[in-house]
Amino acid sequence: MTTHTRRPPVTVIGLGPMGQAMARALMAGGHPVTVWxxxxxxxxxLVADGATRADSPAAAVAASDLAILSLTDYQAMDDILGPVGxxxxxxxxxxxxxxxxxxxRRAAAWAAGLGARFxxxxxxxxxxxxxxxxAYVYYSGPRSLVDQHAATLGLIGAPRYVGEDPGLAQLWYQxxxxxxxxxxxxxxxxxxxxxxxxxxxxxxxxxxxxxxxDIPAMLxxxxxxxxxDAGIHPGDLSTATMMGATADHIVGAxxxxxxxxxxxxxxRSNYGGAIADGHGRDSWTxxxxxxxxxxxxVGR
Ligand SMILES: NC(=O)c1ccc[n+]([C@@H]2O[C@H](COP(=O)([O-])OP(=O)(O)OC[C@H]3O[C@@H](n4cnc5c(N)ncnc54)[C@H](OP(=O)(O)O)[C@@H]3O)[C@@H](O)[C@H]2O)c1
Numbered sequence: 001m002t003t004h005t006r007r008p009p010v011t012v013i014g015l016g017p018m019g020q021a022m023a024r025a026l027m028a029g030g031h032p033v034t035v036w037x038x039x040x041x042x043x044x045x046l047v048a049d050g051a052t053r054a055d056s057p058a059a060a061v062a063a064s065d066l067a068i069l070s071l072t073d074y075q076a077m078d079d080i081l082g083p084v085g086x087x088x089x090x091x092x093x094x095x096x097x098x099x100x101x102x103x104x105r106r107a108a109a110w111a112a113g114l115g116a117r118f119x120x121x122x123x124x125x126x127x128x129x130x131x132x133x134x135a136y137v138y139y140s141g142p143r144s145l146v147d148q149h150a151a152t153l154g155l156i157g158a159p160r161y162v163g164e165d166p167g168l169a170q171l172w173y174q175x176x177x178x179x180x181x182x183x184x185x186x187x188x189x190x191x192x193x194x195x196x197x198x199x200x201x202x203x204x205x206x207x208x209x210x211x212x213x214d215i216p217a218m219l220x221x222x223x224x225x226x227x228x229d230a231g232i233h234p235g236d237l238s239t240a241t242m243m244g245a246t247a248d249h250i251v252g253a254x255x256x257x258x259x260x261x262x263x264x265x266x267x268r269s270n271y272g273g274a275i276a277d278g279h280g281r282d283s284w285t286x287x288x289x290x291x292x293x294x295x296x297x298v299g300r
Pocket of ligand 1: 013014015016017018019037038039042070071072073075076079080096097098099123124125126127
């Protein structure tokens with residue numbers, strides 16, 4: 001028998017795919033859930049399944065000590081919670097929306113000025129994985145708040161606390177999305193390049209995925225993380241010059257194929273900058289030195 005009667009009420013504001021999945025995970029964990037969304041119809045399914053619909057953002061905040069926000073950006077939070085103002089005092093706001101770290105720092109200061117407790121977060125899995133074992137969420141702000149609400153927040157995904165500075169959760173989130181989006185564009189660019197010669201995506205993508213799958217072993221084998229932290233870039237296995245030549249060939253192949261060349265040009269620019277800075281005999285990891293302090297773009 002499952003008894004969840006002592007779980008505290010939680011409010012979820014913002015019912016896009018993510019907010020709906022969060023509300024469902026919280027309800028499945030036994031929390032009474034109050035919901036509010038700008039477009040009311042998006043709450044209909046949740047209300048049919050037992051959630052309570054608040055008539056206004058102020059009523060939604062008042063319904064629970066803890067309010068979780070899942071919105072397009074932090075401007076949406078301003079639009080929704082700005083008019084609530086003093087009604088936020090004493091409440092805990094957990095904003096799991098995306099924005100720049102600086103924007104989230106300003107929001108934390110604003111909430112503190114109104115007497116609210118505030119956590120920033122970034123959900124690191126797509127909507128279907130919310131509430132599963134694989135889900136995790138970066139949090140920043142007061143550690144005591146994450147600890148206090150760990151059981152509730154854990155229903156969405158495992159909390160990974162990254163620091164007191166409220167900007168850190170979105171910094172980690174954006175850095176991860178940097179990897180994700182760049183990899184996705186790289187896959188599509190490569191597929192288009194192969195496609196320019198009639199190779200189908202069905203033929204090419206499995207090969208490209210094999211290349212992606214080989215990267216973790218390559219990074220571990222070269223002690224990449226340790227060397228990056230130490231600023232050491234030994235070029236004994238491959239050099240920036242060799243890989244920069246390949247980057248140049250990709251630009252040439254893309255130009256000849258008549259496809260977009262912005263992405264390979266950006267990568268060639270990284271290699272050109274490293275070589276111009278004297279890293280030609282170093283490893284490809286030396287590119288981080290020019291990425292950290294970008295020089296005038298090279299090779300454009
Ligand atoms: N979807 C994913 O797989 C995923 C994965 C990881 C992280 N995230 C992040 O999670 C957040 C929510 O994602 P989502 O996919 O659920 O997004 P979404 O479908 O775009 O939903 C956004 C929500 O924000 C509301 N909203 C936007 N602007 C508003 C405004 N000015 N005033 C009031 N409400 C406003 C929308 O209300 P309406 O319904 O009225 O338009 C909706 O409830 C985003 O920050 C996203 O980056 C999403």
